[in-house]
Amino acid sequence: MSNGVTIGRAAAFVGVTVKTVRHYHRLGLVAEPERDSSGYRRYGSAELLQLVQVRTLAAAGVPLAGIGAVLDAEAAQFGAALADVGRQLTERIDELVARRDTLQRLADGDRALLPDRACAVLDRMRDLGLDPGYVAAQREALVLARALVPAGFDGFLGQLERGLHDREFVELTRRAWEAESWQPDDPRIEELAAALADRYLADPALLGDHASLRAWANAPAQYRLINNHREDRAPVAARLTALTEARLRAAGVPLPQR
Amino acid sequence: MSNGVTIGRAAAFVGVTVKTVRHYHRLGLVAEPERDSSGYRRYGSAELLQLVQVRTLAAAGVPLAGIGAVLDAEAAQFGAALADVGRQLTERIDELVARRDTLQRLADGDRALLPDRACAVLDRMRDLGLDPGYVAAQREALVLARALVPAGFDGFLGQLERGLHDREFVELTRRAWEAESWQPDDPRIEELAAALADRYLADPALLGDHASLRAWANAPAQYRLINNHREDRAPVAARLTALTEARLRAAGVPLPQR
DNA sequence: GTTGAGGTTGACCTCGGGGCAGGGTGGAGG
DNA sequence: CCTCCACCCTGCCCCGAGGTCAACCTCAAC
Known part of the structure; x- marks a missing residue:
């Protein structure tokens, strides 16, 4: 069949x-x-x-x-x-x-991973003549901060913006980046740390506003991670940061514990 | 560390x-x-x-x-x-x-798997008092026809519609379904096949229009499948169909080969 | 007889992880 | 000290809807 x-x-x-x-x-x-x-x-x-x-x-x-x-x-x-x-x-x-x-x-231009306001800050850094390496490092720090401490991100951005409006602070930042080529025991590092700390103390807004500080205080692990980002590739900057933070703590600034 | x-x-x-x-x-x-x-x-x-x-x-x-x-x-x-x-x-x-x-x-009512026009035909069958089992069988045949011979589907529908408008044909259909309870060798089966064939020959449009007939002729395997659907569960109807087809072929109607 | 198309089963692959097994590690509390 | 609990490790199988490859069998045609 x-x-x-x-x-x-x-x-x-x-x-x-x-x-x-x-x-x-x-x-x-x-x-x-x-x-x-x-x-x-x-x-x-x-x-x-x-x-x-x-x-x-x-x-x-x-x-x-x-x-x-x-x-x-x-x-x-x-x-x-x-x-x-x-x-x-x-x-x-x-x-x-x-x-x-x-x-x-994301695909809108090459400004992926970050919102417009952050991109503007980075552009401004470039315009001010800061080193591309420094700008790249800041970009990575922003990406990390946005994902790890979203509550503190806007404050972080505001902090950066304020710093860029402060001519003296920009100069110090420029020098801090150049310091990477110095010897690790160069006495100028201590000087620079002192100058940075003085600048921060002279204008505490450079450290961020209240909400921002609180957000960082609530996330010390994240703060440490972001703050220490690229430490291995920039040992002088790391030492500079540590020295500056120590001075600020000594002056009573409530930075998150290391 | x-x-x-x-x-x-x-x-x-x-x-x-x-x-x-x-x-x-x-x-x-x-x-x-x-x-x-x-x-x-x-x-x-x-x-x-x-x-x-x-x-x-x-x-x-x-x-x-x-x-x-x-x-x-x-x-x-x-x-x-x-x-x-x-x-x-x-x-x-x-x-x-x-x-x-x-x-x-599909979800629009329970009329899944078939377009509205086909559902209307089935509803009309119910309204004419045809047996629910017969209507269900026709529904399955329509589902099969739509998938297997889409080109002939509209013609098939038209054929059914025309049949429903023919009072005598509806009566013959009703008897054909009742015939299932007869013995397989009941002489009335032959009589009924003759009456059906006569009715088809008296109004050839009941067999479908030209396009429809051509579509079936181009898909003999599908025709056989759909025509023999439920044959196992309705042996008398199967015999009835075979007898009717034989008469039609003898009268020169070009049905697809079995 | 041979060839090509089409049939049979079976095993492994996709993508983005989830779930479980079986075992190790570290800190808190009785 | 012991236990509990949360967390970590690796490795394996699982999901949907089939695709792909392999090895073999069968059918129809030349």
Whole structure:
């Protein structure tokens, strides 16, 4: 007799691949048809009908794992089940759209990973003639700060902005970066630390506002990490920072514990 | 010294799970930090920075496999790479939206798997008092026909509609369904087949229009499958169909070969 | 007889991790 | 000291919806 069609024809009729049909069999969504004398599956109309039903639901986005239940459920539950699937689809769509929006903000120019205000600060640093290496280091510190201490990020930015408006402070910053080429025991390092501490004490706003200081105090581990960033590649700067911090602490400034 | 933070803290800082961090290590997206004396990973700022960068891109929908390349690429390629990812995201979003739309059409009432016109035909069958079992069988045949011979589907529908407008034909259909309770050798079966064939020959439009007939002729395997659907559960109807077809062929009607 | 198309099973791959097993480590409390 | 609890380590299998590769078998045509 050789009743029915082979799997290839059945798959073609319904518009799927042979693999997919076998996959549905393995999941129990479509009954296995009888085999002919040579072991080939022979599909009759009943199996094709199931295949069409499963395919229609799958193409509509119903997860394969839920198709069995949907087909078993009669009328009343059927609509509810489909509505449920639709809700899940909507959620995933919204998530993907949000991702794409984030991506577009990232791709907007090369200013990835940081908001516009931070990019402006970095641009300003470049314009002031600060070393590109220093600017890059600040950029990394900002990226870290934003992720690790989001509550203190705006304060951190404000602190940087204020520093850039202070000509003397900018000069000190420039020298501090140049100090990297000095010997580690150069006596000028101590001098520079003292000058920096004096500047901070003369204008405490350079250390950040109240909210910002509190945020840092609440996250000492993060403060240490960000503050020590690039320490290995800039040992002189590290020593400079330590000396300056010591002086500030001695003057009563409540910096987070090291 | 115990420098740096453990994996759990690092993960919490960045807002991911410990598993995710280790996953990134395995993919080479974040450098493995040094281990302390007990074998624990100790994260410094450099690793955290990488983690933040990777996380930001991943959250924006960049596939992990592409993040390495994106981070390596400088400025110019960076934007292009992100734009590319954005395009892929848009494609997937469109696909999901299309799925959801399909789903909503399906969920609209219990009339799944078939278009409105077909549902109307089935409703009309019910209204005419035809047996629910018969209507269900016709529904399955329509689902199959739509998937297997889309070109002939509208013609098939039209054929059914015309039949429903023919009072005598409806009566014959009703009797044909009742015939299932007869013995397989009941002489009334032959009579009924003759009456059906006569009715078809009296109004050949009941067999479908030209386009429809051509579509069936081009898909004999599908015709056979759909025509023989439920044959196993309705042997009398099967015999009835065969007898009727034989008469029609004898009268010169070009039905597809069995 | 041979060739090419199409059938059979099975095992392994995708992507972004989640979950569990089995065991080690460190600090706090009885 | 012992125990509890939280945290860390590695390694394995799991998810969805199939794709891909391998090795072999069968059918129809030349």
